[in-house]
Amino acid sequence: MKCQRCQENEATVHYTQVLNGQKTEIHLCEQCAEQEGYMDFSNDNMSIHQLLTSMFPFDQNVNQQQSVSPKHQLACDRCGTTYQQFRKRGKFGCSNCYHAFEAYLNPIFRRVHSGNTKHVGKIPKRVGGNLHKQRELEQLQAKLQQLINDEAFEDAAQVRDQIRKLKEELQENQDGDA
Amino acid sequence: MSLQNFINDAISPWMNTEGLDNDIVLSSRIRLARNFEQVSFPTSGDQEALSKVLEYMQQEFDQQSYKDFKQLQLVKMKDLKPVEKRVLVEKHLISPSLAEKDETGAALISKSEQASIMINEEDHLRIQLYYPGFELSEALNKAQELDDWFEEKIRFAFDENRGYLTSCPTNAGTGLRASVMMHLPALAMTNQINNLIPEINKLGLVVRGIYGEGSEAQGQLYQISNQMTLGKSEEDIVEDLKSVVKQVIENERRAREWIMEQLGIQLEDRIFRSYGILANSRIIQSKEAAKCLSDVRLGIDLGLIKDVSKTILNELMVLTQPAFLQQYANKHYHQMSAMYSVLI
């Protein structure tokens, strides 16, 4: 099998990524896997410490090329943690750090969570109904796609109606908020 | 203060109840990491802010009860002697790193010791629940309820995309670490465990020996837990872990049958030798004690030893930890039977 990214080398790294309830298989060569920010957990009983030190594998690279990149002057405006401190410790200083460093977080999350960057689990009640519905909508859309692939059109029609209803509800709520 | 119970009793009350598949799975644990939205994380070292978190938790939750979790008691690290802290660590009620947080560290522990909420460890709250046997789904349900209860009063840091926000990126999303503690003597005896561990790792799960870092698992106890916390729902994380644990249970059962058939009298000899050592020795190294305890527990589970309680392994694994021995020797030495005369 050829690497999906460069279409040249043999794919030696295989991931199953689950996003919004949808499973995707990813096949890459080693170089592309590294560049894309994936990491292989296999054959390795990794401690949290090892995990942290492997979170930022391109440090050297970055330091050599652009020692005064804007990334390095970045700091959280609430707790004062700088991006460099975050990189060194592997720990955020407060919840706002997630927003302050947002532009650089996807590769890190991909690395430590098997390719995932988006939360699909529990939502606090206070966050309200719309996010719950949004989540439900995403799941239904994935289900619809699956049913269509399986040519289960009767079931698909039902799911399509559910989606329509949910979208209307979401629309109403949004109009209400405005 | 009834703090003394947490420290004096070798086993937590919840360990005395029987759980599913408890001939192999000793306990199930669920941990949820949560943080206050407007307060810097404990990793920031802002002691003033963390003191406020501690004060708030004491005011709102000390001596409260919620459903199954009666009489939550707030225990501050600064009020504990070093040996008392170590006992709580060995009973897994607190982590070693919480024990070091003398200024603002605390734990909210239920009477049954089934729930222990660590305060100001790496995250503001680490909600931990323990169940006997293989009860991950039940443990998750109860942990969610407890989380909802806290959430009625506390605004937790949450982001639509990243989920529950935690100090370490490795916990973000669900903040969920689900784990089981398994006794796998037959897989160890037949050397299958060494092949199994890399296979389990490939599935994104972590396997650890229970006592001693990195080295061979003492007492053939292994902890299996999820690695990834983002991108999967809590239920899916638990279901995926459960399906792997089920397979490990089946493998261990098969290996037990195999060693019974193949080793016969040799196996019985090994088990009863260990029994003899535990029953009659006067001085024993903790490592040897762990091996013997594992053998005896296997003997009980195989029906070879009939007059010893199953919880003996739970109890003795805690008892043979250094801090507990010290504490136990101080208070209860006169009560220790020959079976318990385990010295380091």
Ligand SMILES: [Zn+2]
């Ligand atoms: Zn490639």
Ligand SMILES: [Zn+2]
């Ligand atoms: Zn910050």
